[in-house]
Amino acid sequence: MKLGEKVQSGDWKQEKHLPVIECADAAKAGEKLAVTVSVGKQIAHPNTTEHHIRWIQLFFQPEGDKFTYQMGQWEFSAHGESAQGANQGPAYSEPTVMTSLTLKKSGTLLALGFCNVHGLWESAKEVKVGG
Ligand code: FE
Numbered sequence: 756m757k758l759g760e761k762v763q764s765g766d767w768k769q770e771k772h773l774p775v776i777e778c779a780d781a782a783k784a785g786e787k788l789a790v791t792v793s794v795g796k797q798i799a800h801p802n803t804t805e806h807h808i809r810w811i812q813l814f815f816q817p818e819g820d821k822f823t824y825q826m827g828q829w830e831f832s833a834h835g836e837s838a839q840g841a842n843q844g845p846a847y848s849e850p851t852v853m854t855s856l857t858l859k860k861s862g863t864l865l866a867l868g869f870c871n872v873h874g875l876w877e878s879a880k881e882v883k884v885g886g
Pocket of ligand 1: 806873
């Protein structure tokens with residue numbers, strides 16, 4: 756058994772768990788690239804105390820590089836918990852992240868998201884980086 760065998764993928768337009776990576780297809784080397792990663796863009800994922808997206812991580816795999824780089828990780832901590840009970844709280848974290856990256860090489864952005872009941876989900880987006 757390998758962890759990768761348990762990471763699910765697919766089409767985010769049909770599967771609500773898939774992280775959606777949005778950014779320009781091409782960037783200039785060394786310039787900031789704005790990136791948004793979200794879960795539930797097309798089909799909303801539940802956001803309840805019992806069932807929610809707990810975290811998203813973003814990685815970069817440079818073309819031709821053996822190794823993968825972690826670019827960030829974000830936890831979503833509020834899901835309606837409160838002293839009054841589950842789903843009675845005043846606040847919910849939404850699984851949307853806006854960040855920016857500076858890349859020197861072309862490669863692939865890889866997002867990994869975790870649903871507390873439906874496990875791990877991944878998606879990818881290529882970025883061309885030029886001079
Ligand atoms: Fe789920």
